[in-house]
Amino acid sequence: MGAERVDTRLLEQLTEQSQDLNSDAVKLTRGALADFAGAAEPPARWWRRGGALAGAIGAATLLGSARAAAATTKDDIMALQTAASIENLAVSVYQTAAGLSFIKDGNKTIAAFIAKTTQQHQAHAKAFNAAATQAGGKAQTGTDPKYAAVVKQTLPTIKNSADVVKLAITLEDVAAQTYTKNVGQVSSAQLRQLFASVAPVEAQHRATLLAVQSLLASGDDSLIAIPTDVAKLPAAVGTVGIPDTFYPTTNASPITEGAVK
Helix, strand or coil: CCHHHCCCCHHHHHHHHHHHHHHHHHHHHHHHHHHHHCCCCCHHHHHHCCHHHHHHHHHHHHHHHHHHHHHCCHHHHHHHHHHHHHHHHHHHHHHHHHCCHHHHCCCHHHHHHHHHHHHHHHHHHHHHHHHHHHCCCCCCCCCCHHHHHHHHHHHHHCCCHHHHHHHHHHHHHHHHHHHHHHCCCCCCHHHHHHHHHHHHHHHHHHHHHHHHHHHHHCCCHHHCCCCCCHHHCCHHHHCCCCCCCCCCCCCCCCCCCCCCC
């Protein structure tokens, strides 16, 4: 495929799609959590009410939590805790990356992506922990032990933006693969919806990072811009972000990996 056939708005579209996809996922996640807890209204409305009604909603939430706990298996809780541990690690890595001089003072598009993606991972961790606690489990405030070890080994070797992107791709991929597999492992429709609402957001993060990685490999990070100069884009960037027809799960983390001990 010639360079002239590459979409001129590639990075802009990927960024917008990521934000739109996350926005849709947030709505689905809130709905799944509300159903899971047995609440009558979506969580987004809870903090808008006060007084006696807030107390009544709080009581209803507790009753809903009890129903959720009764219907949730130990495996469900571990899956949620492991998901939260992966999200916590992603947040930590992105926050560390944001403080690196070549990120702070480097390409503005990469820095903006890191800032936005950090916020999304924080929201995902909160959602998974909310479901875990509603089911009677503990919130996972730690990080996934397997990939925390990978991060610990990798961070001292990071010298540039390409190294950061490579590590981020690993974490986004394991998140997407894990949540995709979790959809078929958890016991309720609400939890399946929860995992199914987050998995594509992580896959979109990976797709964007793969495109960025390809542009960094070209040796000209000025191409990573919104809008970009299509005439200078390598042809491969048009397809590199979607290497899989169906998202794989061979590298999905087992549900016990990041469970609270």
